[in-house]
Amino acid sequence: MKNDNECGAILREWRKKRRYSQLQLAVDADVSSKHLSFIETGRATPSRNMILHLQLFLELPRLELNRALRLAGHTPIYQQLSEQHEELKPIYQAIDRIIEKQMPYPAFVLDHQWNVVRGNAAMINLLTKVGLLGSSSIVDALVSPNFDRRFINNYYEVINLLAHRIKSENSHNGGDPKLTELEHKLLAVLQDQSIAPADNGIILNMKFNIDGQALSVFSTITELGAVQDLAIGCFKIELMFPLDDVTERYFAKENQITNQNK
Numbered sequence: 001m002k003n004d005n006e007c008g009a010i011l012r013e014w015r016k017k018r019r020y021s022q023l024q025l026a027v028d029a030d031v032s033s034k035h036l037s038f039i040e041t042g043r044a045t046p047s048r049n050m051i052l053h054l055q056l057f058l059e060l061p062r063l064e065l066n067r068a069l070r071l072a073g074h075t076p077i078y079q080q081l082s083e084q085h086e087e088l089k090p091i092y093q094a095i096d097r098i099i100e101k102q103m104p105y106p107a108f109v110l111d112h113q114w115n116v117v118r119g120n121a122a123m124i125n126l127l128t129k130v131g132l133l134g135s136s137s138i139v140d141a142l143v144s145p146n147f148d149r150r151f152i153n154n155y156y157e158v159i160n161l162l163a164h165r166i167k168s169e170n171s172h173n174g175g176d177p178k179l180t181e182l183e184h185k186l187l188a189v190l191q192d193q194s195i196a197p198a199d200n201g202i203i204l205n206m207k208f209n210i211d212g213q214a215l216s217v218f219s220t221i222t223e224l225g226a227v228q229d230l231a232i233g234c235f236k237i238e239l240m241f242p243l244d245d246v247t248e249r250y251f252a253k254e255n256q257i258t259n260q261n262k
Helices: 007-017 022-029 033-041 048-058 062-071 086-101 121-129 138-143 155-172 177-190 245-260
Strands: 107-110 116-119 206-210 213-223 236-242
Touching: 007 033, 007 048, 007 062, 022 033, 022 048, 048 062, 086 107, 086 116, 086 236, 107 121, 116 121, 121 206, 121 245, 138 155, 138 177, 155 177, 213 245, 236 245
Parallel strands: none
Antiparallel strands: 107 116, 107 236, 206 213, 213 236
16 A cells, blocks of 8 residues: 555545546646556656646645655745745735735734734734734634623624635645634534624625724735745735724724824
8 A cells, every 4th residue: 555645645635625536637637547547546756847737736735735746756846934034034024014004004914824923003902902912813812702792793794704714715725723623613603693694795894892983894815825935925914994984083093192102
């Protein structure tokens, strides 16, 4: 029996996860079905170009693609450099520039396990207001029994959205244990809950209840897929924007207070 750590076994596993039959993958990728069978069973070692070609169809996560390349005797594509590495400085500077330019509105950066790794002053202030500052994992904090759910008027609607996002992301990436844990926690909160349809059919907004004011924001998400670093390439930059004048005035006032206290 062939070792499950062989490159072919990895490709076979991801072919099945992507719901390809061996024949269909061979046809779509224009590869001999016999050669593909030999690769999957370890009777043939795929070239670097062949692995990268099959990757176009199988969409292996970066770690898995690196592992497949390494096991076939090829150099991995993606690196994992320290945050202080000289080559990453322009990337981190660009990230910081994006979230700082978002002021006076909140902006933050999530890693592949949904931990907050960066945030601007407006985000830090928002997390402080709702009692979430100090928790690296937003999801863990939101489902904690210590979190006061009254801070988010559409709490269960937000939890439902997060559960769907994490489930989809986790499914595409093949099942990360931490994401699976977060998904289960979110689904546990949703048990026996009836999720009302969103008031706005176009945008799902997040409705905060802070300092006696009802604030509504929506988010845009930017991913850094072009960065060839394992960690940064999975970062998600989330920018929040006000949906009404009350929210816009609130963040402008909070920003003014922050600047005065500097």
